[in-house]
Amino acid sequence: MRSLRQFDLNLLVVFVTLMRERHVTRAAEALHLSQPALSHALKRLRELLNDPLLVRTEAGMQPTPRALYLLPSVQQALKLLEEGLAPPERFEPAKSRRRFVLATTDYFEEVMYPTFLSQLLAYAPEIGFSVELITPDVLSEGLEQRHVDMVVGLDSQAVLPVGVSQRPWMREELVCLAARDNTRVGEALTLEQFAAQRHVELADISGLRPSNIDNCLTQHALTRRVISKNLNYIAAARVVALTDAIMTLPRQMAERFLPILPVRLVAPPEELPSLTMTLIQHELYAHEPPIVWLEQQLRAFANGFLNNGLANKE
Template identity: 30%
Template sequence: MLNEIDLSRVDLNLLVLFKVVLEERHVGQAAERLSLSPSAVSHGLGRLRRLLNDPLFLRTPKGVVPTERAMDLAAPIADILTRTRSVIATAEPFDAATSTRRFTIGAPDGVSAVFLSPLLSALHVSAPGVDISVRQILPPRAVRTTDSVWEPVLPDIEARAMDIAVVPADNAVPARFVARALYEEDFVIAMRAGHPFSKNPTLDAYCQEQHLVVSLTGDAYGFVDDFLAEQGRTRRAALTVPNFMFALGVISETDLIAALPRSFLAMYSRYFGLVGVEPPLPLIRSRICAITSKAALMDAGVAWLFDLLERTARPSATG
C-alpha cells in the first residue's frame, strides 16, 4: 500500500508513458507519439521499473513485450488516467458546443435503445464533440417488482463509474441522489408476425406457449411466475437470454414469445417482423427515471446532460 512518500515519487506523466509504450510495443514509436526522444522514454521507463519493482517491458528485436506484471497493471493504470482526465475536465468551464468530453450512462438495453436515438440527434445539433458510453445494466436477480431492484447502481453513480443511470425507479431515491421521470413503461407480449398466439392471447394459451425470458443471471423465474403460481398455473421458460436486443432476434425466428417493454418493441418491431399483444395477466408498469447524485450535478457537464436527457427522452420526443 502506497504511503505519502511513495505517492510523492509518482509523476502522472510516467503513467501516460506506460500506457503509450504498452500500446505501441516499441520505444521509438512511443517516443514519436509522445513528442519525446527515445532516451527520454527509456529514462522514464527506468523510473517506472524502480517505482514498481518490475522490468515491465522486455526488449526484443522488433520492440518490447510487456511482462506479466505490466499486463496486470494495464487496466488499473488506464482507469487512473480516465478518472484523472474526468476530474480535470470537470474543473474546466463546460461549453456543450465545443466540449469533447465523454459521459457514461448506465441503462438496461431495453431502455437505452429507447432514449439513445433522440439523445444522439440532439447531441449532433448542439454538442457534436460530446461522446457517450452506454453501460449495460440489468437487475442482479430475477425481477419480481421494481421496488429497490435497482439500488445496486447507486454506489456506481457515487463512484462515478457512470455519470447517470436510466432505470425503472418507482420508489424515492436516497436524499443524496436526484431522480427525474423520463417516461412511463409497461410490457406487452411479443412474438413473430403470424404467430398463433396473436389471434388467441388468452391466459390458457399463454401458459401453453414456450417462453423466452430476459435474465442477466439465467434465472428463468420472475414476477410472471409469481402471478401464475397464485392462479395455480405455470409456464415453460424454454430459453433465457442476457438482454432485450438478443431477445428480438431470437423471437423473430422461432415460436417463442416474450414479455418486452412496450416502447422498446414499438421502436424495433418493424425491423424484426414482430408484433405485440396486450398481456392476459398483470405485468410490471414503472417510471423510467434518470438518476444521478447531487455531487455529480455540481459538474456543469453532467448537469447539462441530465437536463438534455429529460428533454429528449419524454414520450413526445420519442414518439
C-alpha cells in the same frame, strides 16, 4: 488571540471594512448596520485581538501596527471563503468537452440514444458519451466512484445501494412478441393464457431487479416457464421467431423487429404493469452542473419522445 470557536467570523468583514473606511459611520453605512451595532462590533474586535485596532489621531482614525499586520491575512481568508462558498461554475455545453458515461438498457441504446445524441451535438458539438452495460458493480460501486455518471432506462428498483437514488423518467407500453406462425396465441392474451405460454426474457444483468411480470403472476397465483434468458433484445426476438415462445417487451422495441423477422405483436394481459423507466445516479454528484444539465436533457428528450407519439404514456 482567543480560540477561533469564540470568534464570530462576521467580525472579519467588519474589520476589513473599518480598515478601508477608517471611519465608524462610513463603515456602518457600507455594511448596512447601525452605528451602535458597528461600534459594538469594533469593541468585540478589540477585546478578541487585545489591540485598539483604530486610534483617533490628528489625521483621523488610523490603524495600529497590529491591525496593518492582520489585514492581508484577513483579506486572503475572506477571499478564500468567498471562492469556496461561491456557486459552482455554470456548465456551458456549447464549449464543453465533457465525456459522459451512461450505463443503459438495450431499449434506450437502440430506440432513443442515436436521436438523443444527434440532437445534443447540434448545440454541444464537443461533448461525448460512452455507453456501458448495467451490471451489479455499476450500481454498487460505479456510480459512487464516478466510473459511471448515470444509469438510464432501468426499470424501477425496490432496493438500491445507500446513496444511490432513482427518479421516474418515462413509461412505455409493454406488448408481447410471437412468431407469425405461432398458432398457440391469438391477437390478445388473458393472464391465464399468458402464464400458460413458454417465454423468452432478458437476463437481469443489474442483479437487483425482481421480475415485475413474475411478481404480477404470483399475485394471481400463477407462474410461467422461461425457456431462454438472453442478453439483448435481438437475440431474444430471433428465439421467438424460431419457436412457439413469446416475449414481453416495450412496444417501440418490438416494432423494430416486425420488418426484419417473421414475428407479430400480441396484446398482453391488462393486468401486466407498464415499464417504468428511471434515471439512477449517486447523490454525491447529483447537484453538479454537468449532471444537472444531463438529467434536464434526458427529461426534455423523453417528453418530446412521448409527445410526438413515439411511445405511449399512461
